[in-house]
Amino acid sequence: MSALLEIRDARRTFVTPEGGRLAALDGVSLDVSANEFVTLLGPSGCGKTTLLRAISGFETLDSGTMRLGGADLTGLPPFRRPVNTVFQSYALFGHMTVARNVGYALEVAGVAKAAREAEVAEALEKVGLAGLGARKPGQLSGGQRQRVALARAIIAKPQLLLLDEPLSALDRNLRQQMQLELKTLQHSLGIAFIFVTHDQEEALTMSDRIVVMRAGQIEQIGTPRDIYRHPKNRFVAEFIGETNLMPVTIDRVDGSEALARTAEGVELRLPASGRKPGEQVTAVLRPADFTLGASGIPATVSRAVYLGSDLYVFVQPKAGGPELRVIARDTAGVEAGATVHLSHDPARVHVLEAA
């Protein structure tokens, strides 16, 4: 199946106020399929917004190509591109009613008023704002404005919807609710979403695929599980979720398992997969990969944070070295100063090549 959106070697350099050159996009290639939910994830300044703006046409590329449904987008102004955007600030037209905001794309395209009204009502219905068409945006709550922006962007049935951190202004509960709703909406509309965020939790919740970006380059593309369980490098491992990164040296290989040691002598078991003794690698363990039990790495609890059903525990291995972060079931006796033993399933340990 050919991709809906094909980006090949996109490059864009900005001149900084100091006269330096900043590569916002440094050779980005990406395919997005029809009906796919792709998230561009990265710290601020990684180029994710520039990439989004290049797709919508507000930013031009220095080099590289972009094709949508097989058609070249180069040189096409924003108003001729069959993509729509949900802006971070929502960008609602304050002097128009909600209904006129939502129907703006049809109004501009010259659709007759009667036909427009039916579609506006339908779009408002889809985002759960039926009956609020006569209001002005200023009379709506933040969450409602967000929905108006969404309805306005989907009314023209674009092949691709771009969302620029649209949930960042909402409070946590509303954000989580909108995450699920967006995902549902995307499925029912059957159009591709490209969603920009710096919130890794948001990315993990909604995406079919996550594109992790840094300094204008793509670090890794994969499903949320892929990215979380098998980060390609330190940056991805640290950016997505809490991580324990442990530089270790392979001690010996025992069939399918290898025994490795940190410089301080903390012992870890990891998948053998062709490792040789003496090799230096980095073991990646998520906090939930450790279990607290009767045997394993002896460690002292330095701090335990109560999370409800779980405990978030900071432990200091007795052998020394950096603190480890562990998520464990809430157990009596796990408190600052207590001695615990950490065990882990070797199969859950992800290994990065470089130490």
Added chain:
Amino acid sequence: MRNPVGWAALTAFSLAFFAFIYAPLFVIIGYSFNSNPVNMMIWEHFTFDWYTGLLGLSDRTTDVSNRAAYVESTDQMLAALRTSLTVALFTTTISTVIGTATAIALARYRFRMRGFYNGFLMLPMMMPDIVLGIGLLIFFVTIGMKLSMLTIIIGHCTFLTSYVFIIVQARIAGIDPALEEASADLGASEWVTLRKVLLPQLTPGILGGALLAFVISMDDLVITYFISGTGDTTLPVFIFGMIRRGVKPEINAIATLIILASVVIAALGLWLRSRKTD
């Protein structure tokens, strides 16, 4: 805890402040109804004579023996008022269009020397009126242009464009550029975006700028004094000419009428503003 002495002092100060500002205006309004034709500071009795005289409805003037005084007070004044209104109407229209277009261009497009243009547009506002007036006069004489209503209009536009520009620019600075991007994103060309999104958003600023330009144009004396020809006198220049031959009661009546017109225009402006921001 509120300090009663301090509070009383503050109240007294505020009242004195407003009295200081408005007393001269009320004095003029009061004098305009005083029937004493020789010394307006001595109250005789209440009269509408100066108003009816101004409007040519009665023939009582300060100089009864000389019917020419009636002509000066009425026909010439009405002609001056007509000139003022015509000039204000044209300059308001021209400077509003140019000032608005300039503000949009400087705020939304990137080109060389933007900062320089920005500063350059403020300059006519900072320039002393007398310098601008002399400069314009010398310029018109140099290029051989006869002083007329046209030169007044051109002269007013040179500095009123700056006023409109500054007011519209302040408004445009508060408008999220994403609004125009959203419009383009939804399929609107630049022209449609200007018409449906940017101009409606700018309306309060444009109206405010236009109103200010109108009032300043109506009010300007110094610059107009230099660049008005003998035939076309504006109201301020006309009043200035009358005062040189002594302050007559008619002047108080004119001033009162102007105050009334200003209040009406200002109220209209405030009403338009409040309607826009609901």
